[in-house]
Amino acid sequence: MTLSVSHVIFVVLSATxxxxxxxxxLSRNLFRAxxxxxLSFVGVAGLYILLEVEILAMIQxxxxxxxxxxxxxxxxxxxxxxxxxxYRAWNQQxxxxxxxxxxxxxxxxxxxxxxxxxTAEAAVPQDAIARLGRALVAPDQFxxxxxxxxxxLLVALVGAVVIAREK
Amino acid sequence: xxxxxxxYLIVAAALFCIGLYGVLSRRNxxxxxxxxxxxxxxxxxxxxxxxxxxxxxxGTLAGQVFAIIVITVAAAEAAVGLALVIxxxxxxxxxxxxxxxxxxx
Amino acid sequence: xxxxxxxxxxxxxxxxxxxxxxxxxxxxxxIADFIGVLILVVFGVMAVIIFTPMxxxxxxxxxxxxxxxxxxxxxxxxxxxxAIKMLTKEDIIPSKADRALHMLAPILVVxxxxxxxxxxxxxxxxxxxxxxxxxxxxxxxxxxxILAVVIAGWGSDNKYALLSAFRTVNQLLAYEVPMVLxxxxxxxxxxxxxxQGIVEAQSVPYLIVTPIAGLIYLVCAMAExxxxxxxxxxxxxxxxxxxxxxxxxxxFAMFFIAEYVNMFAVAILVSTLFLGGWxxxxxxxxxxxxxxxxxxxxSVLVIFCMLWFRxxxxxxxxxxxxxxxxxxxxxxxxxxxLLVALVVKIPVADSRLAPWVQGGAMLLASLxxxxxxxxxxxxxxxxxxxxxxxxxxxxxxx
Numbered sequence: 156m157t158l159s160v161s162h163v164i165f166v167v168l169s170a171t172x173x174x175x176x177x178x179x180x181l182s183r184n185l186f187r188a189x190x191x192x193x194l195s196f197v198g199v200a201g202l203y204i205l206l207e208v209e210i211l212a213m214i215q216x217x218x219x220x221x222x223x224x225x226x227x228x229x230x231x232x233x234x235x236x237x238x239x240x241x242y243r244a245w246n247q248q249x250x251x252x253x254x255x256x257x258x259x260x261x262x263x264x265x266x267x268x269x270x271x272x273x274t275a276e277a278a279v280p281q282d283a284i285a286r287l288g289r290a291l292v293a294p295d296q297f298x299x300x301x302x303x304x305x306x307x308l309l310v311a312l313v314g315a316v317v318i319a320r321e322k
Numbered sequence: 323x324x325x326x327x328x329x330y331l332i333v334a335a336a337l338f339c340i341g342l343y344g345v346l347s348r349r350n351x352x353x354x355x356x357x358x359x360x361x362x363x364x365x366x367x368x369x370x371x372x373x374x375x376x377x378x379x380x381g382t383l384a385g386q387v388f389a390i391i392v393i394t395v396a397a398a399e400a401a402v403g404l405a406l407v408i409x410x411x412x413x414x415x416x417x418x419x420x421x422x423x424x425x426x427x
Numbered sequence: 428x429x430x431x432x433x434x435x436x437x438x439x440x441x442x443x444x445x446x447x448x449x450x451x452x453x454x455x456x457x458i459a460d461f462i463g464v465l466i467l468v469v470f471g472v473m474a475v476i477i478f479t480p481m482x483x484x485x486x487x488x489x490x491x492x493x494x495x496x497x498x499x500x501x502x503x504x505x506x507x508x509x510a511i512k513m514l515t516k517e518d519i520i521p522s523k524a525d526r527a528l529h530m531l532a533p534i535l536v537v538x539x540x541x542x543x544x545x546x547x548x549x550x551x552x553x554x555x556x557x558x559x560x561x562x563x564x565x566x567x568x569x570x571x572x573i574l575a576v577v578i579a580g581w582g583s584d585n586k587y588a589l590l591s592a593f594r595t596v597n598q599l600l601a602y603e604v605p606m607v608l609x610x611x612x613x614x615x616x617x618x619x620x621x622x623q624g625i626v627e628a629q630s631v632p633y634l635i636v637t638p639i640a641g642l643i644y645l646v647c648a649m650a651e652x653x654x655x656x657x658x659x660x661x662x663x664x665x666x667x668x669x670x671x672x673x674x675x676x677x678x679f680a681m682f683f684i685a686e687y688v689n690m691f692a693v694a695i696l697v698s699t700l701f702l703g704g705w706x707x708x709x710x711x712x713x714x715x716x717x718x719x720x721x722x723x724x725x726s727v728l729v730i731f732c733m734l735w736f737r738x739x740x741x742x743x744x745x746x747x748x749x750x751x752x753x754x755x756x757x758x759x760x761x762x763x764x765l766l767v768a769l770v771v772k773i774p775v776a777d778s779r780l781a782p783w784v785q786g787g788a789m790l791l792a793s794l795x796x797x798x799x800x801x802x803x804x805x806x807x808x809x810x811x812x813x814x815x816x817x818x819x820x821x822x823x824x825x
Contacts, residue, residue, distance in 0.1 A: 169333040180344035213563040221570025234411040252346030260339040274375040311398035319405035
């Protein structure tokens with residue numbers, strides 16, 4: 156297998172995503188964990204660009220980094236747990252959790268590497284965005300999940316406001 | 323298309339397992355939520371890799387639409403989850419999940 | 428060499444000269460990309476050097492005073508003097524602050540401002556990278572800017588910096604929504620998200636077709652760049668310079684540079700989306716070499732408008748600021764979106780006349796909406812004037 160630019164870029168982007176993920180779960184300082192989470196999101200957005208779905212990369216940056224990560228950072232700052240002296244980061248299941256994660260990864264990697272995946276080479280169409288837009292509202296394609304997702308967002312919006320309100 | 327599909331799937335599996343470790347072993351509710359977000363990201367990578375390497379030839383867009391719906395659900399769940407964390411913090415002054423055990427027998 | 432198409436020809440000649448060195452094609456592409464990135468970054472930083480003295484002179488003249496006039500004739504090298512001053516200041520880091528975060532924030536603030544330059548079109552074939560999701564990329568980059576503000580506030584180990592960072596993020600998030608909605612109106616008209624495509628689709632500048640979207644985008648872009656009259660959180664006389672209070676020397680200069688680079692990028696974006704970009708009554712077909720000049724001229728016009736706003740309007744209080752966005756700009760931009768979506772679907776018999784008929788219909792409808800808005804605001808202001816609470820205050824004063 157000849158080494159090409161895509162391979163190098165893939166390794167760099169996945170390393171970013173994985174280092175970020177490791178930083179999230181291993182770092183004691185919660186704020187730094189949130190920043191590592193942002194790094195992981197950016198790495199995953201890069202992977203999407205490599206997969207030629209740029210619109211999802213932009214949506215990922217906009218929603219995950221621009222909204223979810225900011226929300227997480229706000230809540231970390233509001234609940235100033237990491238300033239308290241008895242701050243303990245890990246619970247008693249830590250070794251068990253590590254074992255489960257490693258075993259699961261080993262099983263998944265074994266399965267993924269031993270199956271020959273039926274891939275089909277094709278180029279992404281030029282008007283992919285227009286097709287995506289049409290697919291989301293076409294009655295014979297994906298309009299139902301789209302509408303249900305909007306209802307879900309409305310419910311989540313109202314629910315979050317009601318739950319977090321000051322009495 | 324030069325990067326083999328299995329590489330993407332391995333990266334997604336690794337992200338998923340790291341997120342799983344985060345969920346299982348942290349005490350802070352917000353850190354657990356961060357682990358959940360990592361797992362959802364891994365699922366998205368998986369979906370889009372399969373779309374790119376298989377479905378493009380057939381002309382369907384199910385992979386992309388599914389990924390968008392997953393991102394939407396992740397955003398909604400993060401919002402509600404963090405609202406719950408804030409509500410618990412206001413009532414109990416703690417976000418440590420080990421200390422919120424009123425319903426334990 | 429076609430002199431009228433100078434910039435594109437220059438790029439082609441340089442590319443051929445590099446290829447003649449015998450490098451593999453991917454190396455030639457890489458070097459060409461690096462040179463392109465360097466040129467764009469230089470453009471961005473040039474914005475600071477040109478617009479810092481321009482801002483101070485223009486605002487000074489509007490306030491009937493001379494402005495800086497020591498450095499060079501007419502004070503035009505003021506930016507250089509500011510740079511030297513900031514470089515020679517001591518770099519102080521608060522002792523209990525997180526060092527890594529304190530040093531990360533200024534870098535993270537400049538990066539999104541410079542990244543916008545990749546999708547700005549400078550001519551018919553002059554663009555950093557013609558992404559087919561160009562405007563969505565610009566909005567996503569704004570999200571990174573929000574993160575940088577939070578890190579700056581947290582890394583300062585200062586309660587007031589943190590509070591100011593919270594409020595700044597509040598403001599930035601509030602003004603992001605009407606910005607996205609007004610960009611969406613433009614995307615509906617142009618049927619493409621790529622900036623080059625939007626410029627090419629503007630046979631009539633979109634400011635005339637949807638003035639509401641143009642004005643809303645201008646206001647929101649100014650708010651995103653933290654400029655007056657919405658700069659309550661970082662002005663020097665309020666909140667002790669906000670989230671930048673603990674930064675001195677070159678790090679503060681980074682925030683400063685980021686603001687001006689952002690302002691220039693936003694001005695070029697406004698001229699791209701709403702004023703027709705590199706188009707100028709057909710001049711760009713005759714002489715494409717003048718296209719960057721046209722873009723620069725339009726963006727200077729927009730920046731002049733921004734400076735005019737700064738010199739004229741008083742600062743908005745914070746709750747007025749976010750209330751203005753959520754309660755006024757969001758419904759207005761939603762109504763505008765509805766309008767554009769409806770009018771775009773009007774069938775026109777003669778396809779050559781279609782842009783003009785649709786544009787005219789949209790302009791008419793926009794004027795009706797603006798008149799209705801003005802009427803409603805007038806009525807609300809009158810009601811406020813007659814409010815009993817206000818009457819009590821006025822009576823006591825008398």
